[in-house]
Amino acid sequence: MTTREAAETATHSPQGSSHGSVLGWSLAVLLREWNTRVEDASRDLPQGVRGYQVLSAVVHEAPPTQAALAARLGIDRTVMTYLLDKFEGCDLLERKQDPSDRRARRIVPTEHGRRLLAEVDARVAKAEDELLSTLPPEDRRALLALLEHAATGAAPAGEDRCAAVARSAVLTREE
């Protein structure tokens, strides 16, 4: 009896959000798999996936400060410090004084960093294709679009704003 109740609850969906959170489970599974695959793709970078995300954000989004970068990736600021230490040590990123605010550091990629990221980006793209290989290309594009939309919409106020700032920074400050 009790088991039957369970089965019923499980399939008895009022509005599609039937059995316990599909959302949470799917996100967790996908992210876990994404991690292991990208971990492999970022083998040349310090700090594995973490490192990839940092380098990628710096190059592609150019957040204006260390703090903005941390906020964008949801990383603690104290953690960001030693992450960047390693990147500087590997000659992938540099910290430069921001002339307009001497407390802040502008994080800029080195040439080496850019080149390496390009390689890794390619490997990551391939890994992601494999990860989503069960979806036809059309659905894959739809999923990515929906995900990005949902993520920017769901980000706790400040993250998308940060991205916007970052983008404008790219435009105004590129040399």
Add this chain to the structure above:
Amino acid sequence: MTTREAAETATHSPQGSSHGSVLGWSLAVLLREWNTRVEDASRDLPQGVRGYQVLSAVVHEAPPTQAALAARLGIDRTVMTYLLDKFEGCDLLERKQDPSDRRARRIVPTEHGRRLLAEVDARVAKAEDELLSTLPPEDRRALLALLEHAATGAAPAGEDRCAAVARSAVLTREE
């Protein structure tokens, strides 16, 4: 705003994929937000989100063994041990000897566990709705479907099989 428009934004960049992994970032942001919201929704459960996932999986999926449960959620088996200890301590779950294999324990929810989960499930559903509130209902459904499909497809062999086993267990094992 439809999926197609979003897709355009996503693929908007000059050289196509010059955008670092949208996938990884989106998944991470969404999961992080999902976590904080569900953390709040599961305040009555031991172990927060973790606890919710465990209880939810036990009730809705009824994995046959502790190990299967752990595999489904991507949790280490040694961790599962003390997670379940707490649940037993709170009278939410029970470990019962599996008569057909006396090494294994069947994890079954108590009445209390079921009731509590029902409450929490409701709160979680609400939290998820809010999380995706920027998507129109149609897109929301599409996203969930695509996510689930992608996740089951991407799960390292054994996880969906485990779910299948679990479901059949629900059907065959009556009390």
Add this chain to the structure above:
DNA sequence: GGAAAGTAATCTGTCCAACAGACTATATGC
């Protein structure tokens, strides 16, 4: 029937990564 190998769960010890909190240096506002 019984040794050998395999599996479910547990227990133990180790390690690392996250976070809070204090601290330095700048900035901004009154």
Add this chain to the structure above:
DNA sequence: GCATATAGTCTGTTGGACAGATTACTTTCC
């Protein structure tokens, strides 16, 4: 110039993940 806020760093603590050994039981194969 004093008060308050912010960027970044450093330090100490803690919890959670994981590897490895252990116990109990099952399966296999001779």
